[in-house]
Amino acid sequence: MAYTIFITGTSSGLGKLTATHFAKQGWNVAATMRSPEKEKELTEYSNVKIFKLDVTDVQQAKQAVQDAIDSFGHIDVVVNNAGLGSYGALELASEENIDWQFAVNVRGPINIIRAFLPHFRERGHGKFINISSFMGITTAVPLGSLYNMSKFALEGLTEGLYYELKPLNISLHLIEQGGSSGNNFVENISWNINPAIKAYDDTTAKLKHLFANVNGSQLDDPMLIVDTISDLATGRNNKFRNIIGASGNALLQMRSSIPIEKYLEKMAANFGL
Numbered sequence: 001m002a003y004t005i006f007i008t009g010t011s012s013g014l015g016k017l018t019a020t021h022f023a024k025q026g027w028n029v030a031a032t033m034r035s036p037e038k039e040k041e042l043t044e045y046s047n048v049k050i051f052k053l054d055v056t057d058v059q060q061a062k063q064a065v066q067d068a069i070d071s072f073g074h075i076d077v078v079v080n081n082a083g084l085g086s087y088g089a090l091e092l093a094s095e096e097n098i099d100w101q102f103a104v105n106v107r108g109p110i111n112i113i114r115a116f117l118p119h120f121r122e123r124g125h126g127k128f129i130n131i132s133s134f135m136g137i138t139t140a141v142p143l144g145s146l147y148n149m150s151k152f153a154l155e156g157l158t159e160g161l162y163y164e165l166k167p168l169n170i171s172l173h174l175i176e177q178g179g180s181s182g183n184n185f186v187e188n189i190s191w192n193i194n195p196a197i198k199a200y201d202d203t204t205a206k207l208k209h210l211f212a213n214v215n216g217s218q219l220d221d222p223m224l225i226v227d228t229i230s231d232l233a234t235g236r237n238n239k240f241r242n243i244i245g246a247s248g249n250a251l252l253q254m255r256s257s258i259p260i261e262k263y264l265e266k267m268a269a270n271f272g273l
């Protein structure tokens with residue numbers, strides 16, 4: 001019996017790469033995305049089925065999960081990958097942007113996990129792999145409070161759930177990645193800006209410059225992440241928290257080795273703050 005993986009946000013980046021990898025490995029893949037009508041690559045695989053899913057929509061989440069289970073008979077592994085970044089000063093963020101950041105990065109995984117729990121309980125096992133970020137364990141740049149909030153929340157959700165799902169033989173894992181190549185993450189960032197308020201302009205310009213100038217040597221190979229997801233899915237790796245890439249590892253090492261006040265000062269100094 002072929003194994004089956006369900007992945008959110010497979011229209012680009014890590015989601016698409018992961019879906020493609022598992023399809024090539026012979027897994028059945030339930031690839032979900034907001035706009036299936038635009039998809040041209042995943043449609044080429046006979047073992048991939050595409051389902052429409054905006055993770056913020058509770059009814060659509062329930063429907064996509066049920067349709068995927070009905071199509072494949074069962075799901076073994078769920079990857080909560082869909083996510084986006086809202087950057088800019090908290091003061092300048094619209095109410096909609098604040099809610100949307102939480103809705104996609106936190107409420108989304110909650111919707112998917114809740115929709116899958118009856119199926120996993122019935123089967124007596126199941127696995128959730130949640131795509132977080134090293135920004136879910138530490139901070140590193142200014143104007144990222146909403147994104148940090150969302151990924152810190154995903155970390156808390158996943159860690160908290162560990163206790164209630166352990167007796168049900170349902171496992172949870174976190175991927176803490178840094179920047180990687182081949183995704184639309186930076187293009188998809190929604191920037192919170194208000195031309196009438198100049199107080200944050202300098203800091204915003206510095207952060208935008210940093211994002212625009214990230215080069216290949218600072219980005220991780222996304223296949224490192226896909227390989228880790230693959231090892232978790234197949235049980236070769238059972239680590240709860242998987243920190244990937246040199247930059248994330250170095251940062252988290254520093255965060256745990258010096259007092260938080262020193263860490264914050266050091267990070268702020270990188271931006272001349």
Ligand SMILES: NC(=O)c1ccc[n+]([C@@H]2O[C@H](COP(=O)([O-])OP(=O)(O)OC[C@H]3O[C@@H](n4cnc5c(N)ncnc54)[C@H](OP(=O)(O)O)[C@@H]3O)[C@@H](O)[C@H]2O)c1
Binds near residue numbers: 012132133180
């Ligand atoms: N790239 C990085 O620097 C980085 C670093 C650390 C962590 N991450 C995390 O890695 C994950 C994948 O991001 P990526 O790097 O591959 O960037 P990406 O190319 O922008 O992919 C994000 C995916 O999420 C989807 N998405 C956004 N809102 C959605 C919604 N409401 N419902 C369903 N899907 C939605 C997007 O679909 P649409 O095409 O419909 O917008 C897209 O497929 C995210 O959770 C991100 O936070 C990324």
